[in-house]
Amino acid sequence: MTVSNHNGTINITETVFANIVGHVANSCYGVVGMAAKSAGDGIVSLLKKDHYEKGVKVIPGEDGIIVEMHIVVLYGVNLPAVTRSISKEVKYMVEQMTGFIVKKVNIFIDGMKAN
Template sequence: MPGKLVNNLGIVTIDDHVLASIAGVSAMECYGLVGMAAKSTAGGLVELLKRDQLSKGVKVQTEEDEIVIDLFVIVEFGTRISVVATNIIEKVKYNIENLTGMSVKKVNINVQGVRVQK
């Protein structure tokens, strides 16, 4: 369900794909993140997504005027996962709220793997 902003001039509808793209690009700006992973990891295999497919590693749910975001990420080996996750949460929440004007209820980080950065 797309996000909606209602003001005195009318209604602005923001598609979930747009919100997923903003969240994916925001997450990739954070230190310690190798990339986004595909949401469906059947058989234990994790696919590292290319830069133009970042929104496939993001699941967005909009509930009235609040957003819940699930990110599926691969972190860099040797970094503290909790610190990387906290940075991603803060960055994604800040960018979504400032760019769209909607409030972010939750940002969930799902670490799908750890890789050595080349």
């Protein structure tokens, strides 16, 4: 994705967005880690820091981007509270670090882990 201003043009890859989203999500209470986008076989594996792009999708649009992310949370946490917190933090950090407007953050909880 590209950002242009009076200084020039900056191209930001999806990997950069994924790293921002992954680091922000992992810093939020109740999140165990990022999960791969396709857990079709029912087995969810946690992603390492250098593979966050497997759990994040960024969809560009005319008036902003949509971030889709897959996470694993701690068993027993308040899911609405955790997802609100993640959504707010991801939106803020992506907008601050990249200059892109985040229209929506879609969070998929792919698993729970006991502490």
